[in-house]
Amino acid sequence: MSMDELSAEELALFLSESAEMVDTMEELLVDLETGASPDAVAAIFRAAHTLKGGAATAGMTRMARLTHALESLLDLVRSGERAVDADIVDALLGAVDVLRRCLAAVERDGTDAGVEVDSLAHRLESLASGQDVAAAARPGTLAEIPDLDHLVEQAADNGERLLRFDVAVDPTAPMPVVRLYQALLVLQERGRVVHTEPPQRDIEEGAADYAQMTAVVATSDDPAQIVAALGEVSHLQSVTWEEAARAANPAAAHDLPASPQDGAGPEQAGPGTAASPASGATADGPAGAQAAPGSGAAGNGGAGNGGAGNGAAGGQPAAASQAGSMADTIRVSVKVLDRLMNLVGELVIDRTRLARLGHVDLSTQDLKEELELVTGHLSRITTDLQDTIMQARMVPLETLFRKFPRMVRDLARRLNKQVRFAMSGEDTELDRAVIEQIGDPLVHLIRNALDHGIEPPAARRAAGKDPEGLVQLKAYHQENSIFIEVSDDGRGIDPNKVRQVAVAKGLLTADQAQKLDASEALDLLFLPGFTTTDQVSDVSGRGVGLDVVRKNIERVNGTVTLESELGRGTRWIVRLPLTLAIVQAMLVRVHETTFAIPLQSVVEILRVEDRQVRWANGWQMIHVRDQVIPLVNPGDVWGTRFSATWQPSQANPVVVLQSAAAPLALAVDGVLGEQEIVIKNIEGMVGQVAGISGASILGDGSVALILDVTGFTKEVRRLGSQLRRDDRRHERSA
Amino acid sequence: MAADQARAVAGDQRQLVVFLLAGELYGVDIHQVREIIRVHEVTRVPRTPDFVEGVINLRGSVIPVIDLRKRFLMPPGAEDADRRIVVVEMGEQTLGVIVDAVSEVLRLEGDRIEPPSPYIVSLDTQYITGIARLEDRLVILLDLNRVLHAHERDELDRLEERVADVDG
Numbered sequence: 015m016s017m018d019e020l021s022a023e024e025l026a027l028f029l030s031e032s033a034e035m036v037d038t039m040e041e042l043l044v045d046l047e048t049g050a051s052p053d054a055v056a057a058i059f060r061a062a063h064t065l066k067g068g069a070a071t072a073g074m075t076r077m078a079r080l081t082h083a084l085e086s087l088l089d090l091v092r093s094g095e096r097a098v099d100a101d102i103v104d105a106l107l108g109a110v111d112v113l114r115r116c117l118a119a120v121e122r123d124g125t126d127a128g129v130e131v132d133s134l135a136h137r138l139e140s141l142a143s144g145q146d147v148a149a150a151a152r153p154g155t156l157a158e159i160p161d162l163d164h165l166v167e168q169a170a171d172n173g174e175r176l177l178r179f180d181v182a183v184d185p186t187a188p189m190p191v192v193r194l195y196q197a198l199l200v201l202q203e204r205g206r207v208v209h210t211e212p213p214q215r216d217i218e219e220g221a222a223d224y225a226q227m228t229a230v231v232a233t234s235d236d237p238a239q240i241v242a243a244l245g246e247v248s249h250l251q252s253v254t255w256e257e258a259a260r261a262a263n264p265a266a267a268h269d270l271p272a273s274p275q276d277g278a279g280p281e282q283a284g285p286g287t288a289a290s291p292a293s294g295a296t297a298d299g300p301a302g303a304q305a306a307p308g309s310g311a312a313g314n315g316g317a318g319n320g321g322a323g324n325g326a327a328g329g330q331p332a333a334a335s336q337a338g339s340m341a342d343t344i345r346v347s348v349k350v351l352d353r354l355m356n357l358v359g360e361l362v363i364d365r366t367r368l369a370r371l372g373h374v375d376l377s378t379q380d381l382k383e384e385l386e387l388v389t390g391h392l393s394r395i396t397t398d399l400q401d402t403i404m405q406a407r408m409v410p411l412e413t414l415f416r417k418f419p420r421m422v423r424d425l426a427r428r429l430n431k432q433v434r435f436a437m438s439g440e441d442t443e444l445d446r447a448v449i450e451q452i453g454d455p456l457v458h459l460i461r462n463a464l465d466h467g468i469e470p471p472a473a474r475r476a477a478g479k480d481p482e483g484l485v486q487l488k489a490y491h492q493e494n495s496i497f498i499e500v501s502d503d504g505r506g507i508d509p510n511k512v513r514q515v516a517v518a519k520g521l522l523t524a525d526q527a528q529k530l531d532a533s534e535a536l537d538l539l540f541l542p543g544f545t546t547t548d549q550v551s552d553v554s555g556r557g558v559g560l561d562v563v564r565k566n567i568e569r570v571n572g573t574v575t576l577e578s579e580l581g582r583g584t585r586w587i588v589r590l591p592l593t594l595a596i597v598q599a600m601l602v603r604v605h606e607t608t609f610a611i612p613l614q615s616v617v618e619i620l621r622v623e624d625r626q627v628r629w630a631n632g633w634q635m636i637h638v639r640d641q642v643i644p645l646v647n648p649g650d651v652w653g654t655r656f657s658a659t660w661q662p663s664q665a666n667p668v669v670v671l672q673s674a675a676a677p678l679a680l681a682v683d684g685v686l687g688e689q690e691i692v693i694k695n696i697e698g699m700v701g702q703v704a705g706i707s708g709a710s711i712l713g714d715g716s717v718a719l720i721l722d723v724t725g726f727t728k729e730v731r732r733l734g735s736q737l738r739r740d741d742r743r744h745e746r747s748a
Numbered sequence: 749m750a751a752d753q754a755r756a757v758a759g760d761q762r763q764l765v766v767f768l769l770a771g772e773l774y775g776v777d778i779h780q781v782r783e784i785i786r787v788h789e790v791t792r793v794p795r796t797p798d799f800v801e802g803v804i805n806l807r808g809s810v811i812p813v814i815d816l817r818k819r820f821l822m823p824p825g826a827e828d829a830d831r832r833i834v835v836v837e838m839g840e841q842t843l844g845v846i847v848d849a850v851s852e853v854l855r856l857e858g859d860r861i862e863p864p865s866p867y868i869v870s871l872d873t874q875y876i877t878g879i880a881r882l883e884d885r886l887v888i889l890l891d892l893n894r895v896l897h898a899h900e901r902d903e904l905d906r907l908e909e910r911v912a913d914v915d916g
Contacts, residue, residue, distance in 0.1 A: 607792055652794030694810045696793070696803055703795045709803055709810040717791040717805050 020072055028072045029121055035061045035068075036117065037416070040110045044419045047103050048434070055098075058106075059088040065113070069126075076126040077116045083138040084109050090142055100427055105137055107420065115185045119223045128222030165208055166258060169232040174205065176258035177237055178230050179244075185225040187249035191217060194227045196247045204240050205233025230258055344446060346406045353402050360395045364388055400690070404445070411489050411498075412440035414449050418460060418487060425464050432471050432482040433464060439489030444496055448590055451570045452498070455563040459500040459586045460485065462559075467504030467584050477581065479503070495614055501585035507578040509535035516544065536576055540564045571597070571612065571693075571707060573673075573724055597693060599710070601686035601718060602669060604648050604658050608718040609682075610691050610710050615723035617672045619685055621665035633734065636668070636679055643670060646730050647681045651705065658683045673727040693720060704729045762861075764854045764880070766887055767834060767847040770822045774847075775854060775880060775887045782835045782842065784850050787827075804844060806835065813844035819895060820875075836892055843896065854887065856880055861889065 020028065039061045046054040062084045069077035084106065090096040112134050116126040169176040181197045183190035194217050201207050209230040210217065217227060233240065237255050244253050367388050371381065415437055426433040444452075468474075468483035475481050488499045513527040516538045527535070538544060542561040567574045572590040591597060591614060599610040600619075620638065627645060628635045634645040645668065649657025658681040660666055669680045691710035707722035764775035765784070790802040790813055799818035803810050813833060817825055825831075830849035835842065864876040875894050880887040 648794075655792055656794050696810050696812065703793060705795075706793065709791070711805045711810065715805055716789050717803050717810055719791065719793060719803075 025072070025120070025124070028068055029117060032065055032068055032077075032113075032117055035065045036110055036113050039065075040107065040420055041416075043103055043106050043110065044423050046098060047100065047423065055088065055092050059085065059092050062088055072120075074116065074120060074126045076129050076131045077113060077120075080109060080112060080116070080131040080135050080138075083135040083142075087138045087142040096142065102141055103423075104427070105134070105141055107424070108134055109138065111185065115223070115225065118186070123223070128224070130224070130226070165230070165232070172232065172234075174232045174234045175237075176208070176230060176232050177205075177240075178228060178256050178258045179240070180226070180228050180252075180254045181244065182226045182251045182253075184249045184251045189220070190225040190249065191220045191223060193247055193249045194224055195220070197227065197244055197250065197253075198229065200243050200247060201229050201231050201240070204235045204243065205231040207231050344406075344409065350402060350406050354399070354406070357395055357399045357402065360391070361399075364392050364395065407445050407447070408443040409446040409449050410440060411442050411444060411449065414453055414456070415440045415487065415489075418456075421457070422460065422464065422485060425461060429464060430470065431464065431468050433468055434482050434484050435487070436484065437487045442489040442491055442496055444590065448570045448572075451566055452572070452588065452590065455566050455574070455588070456487075456498065456500065458559055458563050459588075460487065463500055463502040463504065463584070463586075467502035467506075469505050473505075496590045498588040498590065499585055500588075501583060503583040506580040506582055507536060507539070507576075507584055508580055509578075512536060512538050516541070519544065533575075533577070536578055539576070540574075568724065571722075597691060599689060599691045599720070600669065601689055601691075601712075602667075602680075602682040603684040603686055604656055604682050607656060608686065608712065608716065609648075609721050610689075610718045611669060611671065611680075611721045611723065613688065615671050615673065615721075617670040617677060620668045620670060620679070622668045622679075623665050624662055638670065638679075641677065643677050643679045644730075644734075645679045645681060651726070651729055651733060671723050671727070673723045676727075678727055678730060691718070691720070760858045762856060762858055764856070764887065764889070765834065766851045766854050767832070768830075768849045768851055769816055769820075769847050770825065773851065773885060773887045775889050776834070776836065776892055778853060780836045780838060780892060782837050785833050785835060785844075787831045787833055787846060801846060804833070806842070806844070809842065811835070811842045811844055813846060815846045816895075817846075817848075838893055838896060841896070845892075854880075856882075864888075 039058055042054045042058045042061070046058065062081050066078055066081035066085055069075075069081055087096070087102070087106070091098055091102065096102070112129065112131055116129045116131070119126045119129050166176045179201065181194065183193040183197075187193060198207065198210065198214065198217055207214065207229055211228040212222070212224050216222065217224060231240075241253050241255060244250060367384075371384060371388075376384065418437065419435055422433060422435040463485045468485065469477070469479075471481035474483065484503045486499070486501045488497075488501070490497050509530075509532040512535050513530065516522055516535075517524045517527050521538065521541050521544065530538070540560050540563075544560065564574050567588055567590070570590060572588060574586060574588045576584060576586045578584040591612065598613040600613055600616045602609050602611060618638075620636075622636055622645070626636050628637070628642075630642070635642050636645045637643075647658050647660070649655075658666075660681060667682050667685050669682055669685070671678045671680055689712075691712075693708045694710055696706075696709050705722055705726035706719050707725070708720045710718050710720055712718050763778040765778050765781045766773055766775045768774075785806075788804065790804055792802040793800065793812075796802075796812075799815050801813045801815050804813050817823070825848050831846060832850045833844040833846055834850065835844050837843075860882070861878040861880050863878055864873045865879070875891055876888055877891045878889045880889060
């Protein structure tokens with residue numbers, strides 16, 4: 015039976031069932047290694063067997079070939095003839111990745127014929143036979159290149175060297191072959207491409223879904239520069255080169271971290287790649303102020319390889335993330351759809367009622383009553399509609415979290431660390447736009463925990479700790495927010511070291527650094543260009559990172575903070591609003607402008623009289639119960655056009671705000687009340703004002719500005735320290 | 749834009765939206781103009797350059813509005829009923845531009861357009877692509893891209909200042 019005989023439904027069924035099997039296999043494989051489930055081997059074997067049967071029936075020969083090899087190896091493991099070790103798990107996980115690639119090819123082209131499975135199948139077979147010949151499985155060795163000796167000679171005559179480049183593209187990237195073509199163009203710019211595998215024409219024409227390429231180039235350029243130039247191509251997973259003349263010696267210079275075998279998952283990609291599929295999707299996120307470029311190859315920066323240091327270009331964390339890739343489709347329960355349908359039906363009734371009003375003669379009084387009835391009904395319906403739609407947009411965090419165990423496992427193995435990974439709260443729901451935005455930051459924080467947090471086993475033992483480190487990912491719902499915590503029981507972060515580094519980097523003076531308390535010092539980590547590790551690791555990036563993490567989280571109105579105890583571990587706390595597009599807000603009037611303050615930042619509304627205001631440290635302060643809170647007039651920050659008028663000897667309205675740092679009281683002219691507001695971007699240039707996160711259109715058509723409490727507080731603190739500096743200067747001069 | 753100019757020189761016909769600003773006539777290419785609306789309530793935005801009047805609600809989108817008089821450092825005009833917001837589109841950016849009045853849509857041959865001369869107009873010639881000479885009046889052809897890009901440069905400068913402040 016060939017695939018031509020499969021109907022569209024059958025194909026869809028095959029795809030979804032197979033994808034489920036592959037997911038199951040991956041989860042079980044990670045469990046297998048940790049020994050979490052004793053029946054894992056049998057379950058994986060069953061999954062592989064089912065997959066094989068399905069693939070054969072559907073006529074997917076490549077998948078069938080690979081699953082057959084998989085099954086043979088698993089059979090040996092099941093019978094105990096072959097013990098499970100990390101190499102085997104690596105190979106099996108590699109197979110999972112290639113199977114995913116096959117499924118992607120089937121979904122796109124209806125066939126898996128373009129996917130290369132032979133080298134991995136060989137590797138599985140050789141593992142089964144007990145001879146691990148990973149090296150032999152490398153595709154296209156140079157010996158196969160015709161006239162190699164001649165080419166080497168010719169290159170030498172021209173004063174060039176003959177170099178072999180192996181380029182691998184993130185197979186989950188859209189159209190990997192296009193990236194290969196871009197890489198090929200780069201190589202052609204730098205020299206003569208004398209041979210490629212697959213053939214150059216096939217790459218140019220995108221003949222098949224290639225994700226790897228070997229190219230032999232005669233060039234006089236420095237290979238490191240060529241690798242750096244290749245780093246500009248997005249979605250590249252690894253680039254290695256070697257001198258073709260020394261082909262017999264595979265010990266080559268690796269400039270981008272190369273995966274040990276070809277089937278490695280994208281999370282093994284080094285910092286040189288910044289595949290960020292999620293960023294394309296921010297266009298529909300109202301807070302995605304940077305969505306404007308809108309190119310498919312978004313996030314193409316992060317190519318900080320070979321010391322080129324251009325990593326920040328794309329504005330995405332330099333971490334290739336599988337986590338970020340979410341489909342453009344969403345599963346919605348039929349119940350939700352039915353409710354939407356009913357509500358829309360109700361809307362139609364209201365429309366008819368309204369239309370009728372234009373045609374019948376009614377007294378003004380009757381008309382008024384009828385209108386009130388209809389608008390009352392309408393407002394109920396629209397509220398329900400809004401709720402239901404928001405509900406439909408909610409996605410459990412599980413969709414994001416599910417990728418992490420595998421990522422942690424592979425990373426721990428690469429770093430030679432022992433790590434136990436625990437997750438909780440996967441069923442917590444978040445707006446899908448938020449989930450898309452936080453994928454990359456979470457990947458970054460988890461990588462960080464493994465790379466910088468957890469110590470090597472020997473160091474842990476020496477410190478009297480369990481050699482196995484613990485990394486926890488925890489999600490929970492509290493008040494009007496979702497919290498996600500990434501914590502480790504590693505070495506912790508020394509605030510003093512952070513202070514030193516910040517001073518050494520010229521981010522602030524030694525004097526300023528000393529004044530910061532421990533938590534403020536740790537907060538310095540989020541400054542652009544900050545990194546505490548002396549040598550740059552290829553796991554957590556090259557100093558590109560935490561600032562981008564914070565920026566990405568703040569883009570969805572979230573905050574990120576950290577707590578750390580030296581020797582005990584570090585905890586990163588991400589706080590996210592429940593919904594992105596719609597927030598509950600307090601509307602206030604300041605001078606001529608209406609501001610909307612997200613309700614989750616509002617602690618309370620007070621009425622304050624002159625006598626309650628004190629001056630301290632250059633600030634106006636008010637006493638609220640046992641707390642002293644600085645009182646700020648927006649005009650102090652933004653100029654007189656945004657000044658609230660303070661009525662002497664009267665009770666003036668004051669909004670107490672809670673930000674990540676400390677509470678702050680904001681003087682306003684009036685409080686208009688609570689309202690749900692839809693967040694809009696301010697198009698273009700005025701969108702980046704400190705303290706303003708966006709705008710919203712009110713019922714009367716006017717525009718309210720949304721206060722960004724975190725940004726505003728920061729601005730206030732900045733001004734405050736400036737004021738104090740000025741004061742001191744005055745004092746000295748006086 | 750460059751292509752437009754090339755065509756203009758070649759003698760093609762061009763359509764301009766002509767508006768009044770401080771007693772002089774200005775024209776912008778009709779392709780850049782999305783619509784012309786009355787001036788209604790503008791919400792001020794803090795920390796923006798003086799000439800940014802604020803933002804308005806344009807059928808559900810929030811777009812910035814600039815005052816062209818202020819942009820060109822002209823004295824403020826009377827806030828009369830003739831004032832209009834010309835909504836222009838430049839690439840991704842939609843922007844409202846406040847002018848004293850919109851007078852007409854003008855169709856003219858490309859060869860009626862002369863290169864800008866600092867002796868004829870008071871405005872900085874960097875914003876001008878040419879001057880159209882009609883029987884009894886002159887229309888100054890504005891390059892809105894440059895008006896805006898000069899502004900973006902300002903914006904960048906401002907940002908840099910801010911960064912410098914934070915670092916300092």
